Amino acid sequence: MTRYFIDAWDPAYGSNIEPDGGFAGPSEQSTAQVDADVEVPSDAWQPLLPAPGLRPPRVILLVDGVRRIDAGLWTEEEDGGSYPGLAASYAAGVVRCDLDRGAAELAGARVQRGLFTASPSATDAVAGSIRYAIQRVTGNGEQSKLPAAIQAPLTALEVDVSTEARAGAGDDDLLVVDGPLRNRRQLARTIGYIKTQHRQYLPPRLAAVVTSLKPGQRSPVFLTGTTWGAYSWYLRLPGRPGAPWAGIVRAECSADLPPAAAFALADLALVTLPRFASTAYKDPRAPQNLIPIAGLERRLRAMLGDSRLLHRALTQSAARAAYETATRNR
Template identity: 70%
Template sequence: MTEYFIDNWDPAYGASFEAAPVSQSTAQINTDVELPAAAWRPLTAPPTVRAPDVVLLVDGVRRIDATLWTREEDGTSHPGLAASYAAGVVRCDLRAGAATLAGTLVERGLFTTSPTATDIEAGSVRYGVRQMAGAPDPARLVPAVQGPLTALEVAISTSVRGESEDLLVLDGPLRNRRQLSRTIGYVKTQQSQYLDATLTKVVTALRPGERSPVFLMGTAWGGYSWYLRLPGPAGAPWAGIVRVECTTEIPAQEAIELADLSLVTLPRFASNPYKDPRAPQNLIPIAGLERRLRALLGDSRLLHRALTLAAARSTAVPAAL
């Protein structure tokens, strides 16, 4: 008889596990990093592992303020978009039980393939031009914002952390942020299946406070990875399960130690369903940081109006003398 489960996530945010059978990853996976595949089982952290005194959680947000087209002197047009993006860090002092906003950075950019584009002054806000090479394809513009946003996350993380070795938790995959030491990437939505059916059963059998063994992903942004289940109401097989990853620029044993550290740290920040539609995966400090960063981006309606006026000025015909 088929069993049914309701995903705890609000459907407006998609699903906590979005991988279809056809999305099985083709990446080379080494499942024998911590345990041989035949010996895989749910793991708990050794009793000697304690959460760090201070944890830094990092996130970034982006927003498209306007889409636009240029008109070149040769009669051609190029697509563009005006985007705002911000990154910030929350410093969680676990000993004091306090969380503070440790730093934020906000930038705006005009992304376009136009070779003649210049900055746009929209009232008191400047959108610095970020020229892109290649064909004038509008579909390339939105993904182009991710690079500058990632750079902003690295900059604020480095600035806040300084010379300390506090554990750094990045919301999302590490990608090209792997140079940050003592850092883990936190992936709350599962969009690919990396393990075969036998090992996937180990993952979906995890109880709160348990994790899978560490495995190695051979993707373009490959790294050590593991799954863990956060505390929360029972539900679908993937309810409360997140994937965590770290760089391969450290020994395997150090990655295993980070896996245990994440297991005694991340559950502390799990959100509650009555407060967050993406509970428990959307960590409480990250949710608060997202709200603050979106506020720092400014009023989207006012910015769109200012951009419209700036565009109108650029096309105005000068009065005859």
């Protein structure tokens, strides 16, 4: 049985894995290959409006996930070695917005917990009635890289709750994933919603078209050739005027779609997303942090439980196991 030693340092200090706001604009040039001639020739780029009379779908499903490190830990191996690990909680949920009824409701939410480590001998960590299922990390398990390992199971959980929320529904809906699509491209009628712009995908001349957008306008669609290739476009949400990138978000959809379907999704996003934009006096991340997403984040974080109690339970469990091991070896 692997022994664990829980870090006494509160993981809330210096271990926050939620991204910062940073709405000033992209600060890093992307290395992705970009085809800007997909919808409009790059030398004819200009702000675009949706087709006249286009209406949003009847139902919009907004998906988000949250994650939190409950404790850092170290294992004790039989050969005297040790591996770092993280005990993390994560949750995913879906808000269903019915525009006909003017109602929004939680369509599903689930919480999971995992113990992330490269230790070959590690097993589940149990703290009272809470179990952190082992999530084996490949490679040498560097401590600094462990938080990134949480993304894959969180994405899988988001896919599960999205699929469950859509079960038995018709095809008049739009699924909005908070963040890049990554490996959720198989979900139909789905767009990724990226509210924080860290990387610049376009050359300055085309980026100037983006910053010239007015609320309710979008850029032409372009194709990115990253690991998770996608059709992408920018749009500006309604809000107070400010810096050039204020209110600008990037949306994306699967590169497996026919181009015409991608253009249609871009127009659909343009007539749908602005109605959910937040306001500055309610949300410091306005207008990018959509109102249903903000409410869902609060609900999911509450579902994760009290991090202090979980940290204490993990510490007590590890101390109890160490005492029992020492007693047996006398």
